[in-house]
Amino acid sequence: MLNLELVFEELKNNGITFFTGVPDSYLDGFCNYVLQHMAERNIIAANEGNAIGIATGHYLASKEIPLVYMQNSGLGNAVNPLVSLVNEEVYGIPMLLLIGWRGQPGTGDWVQHDLQGRITPSLLELMQIPFSILDDDNEKISSVIEDAVTIARKYRKPYALIVPKKTLAGEKVNCQDNSYPLSREEAIEIILDCLPQDTIYSATTGRATRELFFLRERRNESKNCDFLNIGSMGHASSIALSIALEQKDRRVVCLDGDAAAIMHMGALTMVSKIHCPNFLHVLLNNGAHESVGGQPSVGHLIDFSKIAEACGYQTIGKPVFNKDELTAALNALQDADRASFIDIKVHKGLASTLPPLDFSHREAIDNLIEELNSTK
Template identity: 45%
Template structure:
């Protein structure tokens, strides 16, 4: 009797090899941002908003270059973006697209469940989500927990979830499935984007007429600190630069807490420390995109008014760690972190644009009763060989708490 080819041991090995080869070839394929964009506009999606993500950087760059400002808003946080897309639908009857990293799903839960849900206002929108921390894919430790629960989280919210294929025909079918969902269910639909899904698309670099780069400004600030001062550093490249600077000087890392995840919460973490470590200056090293994400934290800092709180915002006007897309803080003539801080109750604000102003401003910042804020205006860019912390978040926390005497 002749065996079925898939039960024959030799043929089974051949088929297994072929499937692995096909899977490998599929992973090497790239989806054109232009093609995907055409797919979503073909179903009537013409408004785009969100917070940039490294896995979506090529598509975000395509949108930045090809979509007019009236139809594209880089939001302060992901919940804001859902609200913007909801408003667009109410005004036009069409669904919008919200792009985000899966770590930002937490910011969307309230508006997704209490605004867009079919049990409330039933508002369709397309969620394009970068899947950081995907199981089985190498990534940074701050993404592991969120990566594991992302599909289940969407399922619990009753939001259909599909992985974006790299094949054009299959990708188009997923977008058409979303369109059918919008027409029948009138609620959100999500597409997960794996690493290296999109082919490369570069946007023109942002122009900033300021002489300082973030890394050199950071070194100036760190060198001015006193022995007992501690740092809370924001997520992204700033924390990586701080770690490498300490390494280059042969110093330990026990005096700083590196906020590798939870973008936008560095100032709140620093406030919690400052209120309970009154004999130390607590220096929060923030970024413009991170500060904007949870800008309301400045109100709490200003009104709680810890005298030992020193807030520095490194403003290069872009989301530097995920592709260089502009933030609202890039509009230097009409936007002022200092004005916001004063309105929130900060005692003093400073601005530094040159090396000389930075040296003088850092000295004033450290000598002034807080809360006090200094905005450093910077050019865009970082080293191409910038590394990542070699100590784990748990090790960083342990070292930091031992130094504070709280372990």
């Protein structure tokens, strides 16, 4: 692992003192260092495209080169502004991209990262973004950063540093806190207890998928009603909404996360033009990017209930904090005349006994498809 103090010293020496992006587990040491030492110069963005826009504004106002950090799976969110805003043939905005390399060939990552890992270098080439792979070598870091910034500034374009596993990582922590009574897992189990057995669930990227999966195992329940959205962060609610439209006689629930909902918040507005009273959007709100290092989101700074109401959801008008309040909210919205929404404030933390999520994706999706179409 690179010496983070040295990395930031070299960034500062090359005029980079402003940071924005979306946290990544391969960059958690870097992201947490920024948070601890340069918080006033760091903006954790809603999504990677948002970060490119923020970085652009910083350069326009200061002429200083910004740094944008992200996981390579977030490149898709950044493609449009990278090619139509900051490209040297358009406005020519220099910036340094720090990209965690999930799915790097030969490293044995999870299947949802494999294709993205294989195409990351070629995707950057297609976008005409020069790049280098960051070595775990403290003696080289000075020249690597200097060369990257020189190219970005000279040619007025982004330059990417692709970061392999462990190069900028930090110590793994459970991020446990006691800010609210309920854990995410406890909230999910309360929902399972309160709703009909044939309810369909779409669980968001991150730890909610693991917890739903292993709750089913512990309770000896079928997993055929569950969609585990292991990738495509921010899209679990769209999947759930569309299922609900086709399965009007069944309850369909999205188990969403605050950072995931924020990433593609425009999806909330879809219920304003779609009548879907069997759709329940549940926000498991821990105010953090927990699965990638625990960096804060704005989940605890904004009023999701008011936002959801403005988008057309029926809510109880406030968040819930404990089992009794959650149970009451589920009962109150049971006969909602439109899509409904519950913001559950939960504390951070994952049960240490939960193993990694390892299952046959094709088998799981085929079982769900069969379940959804068995009553047609």
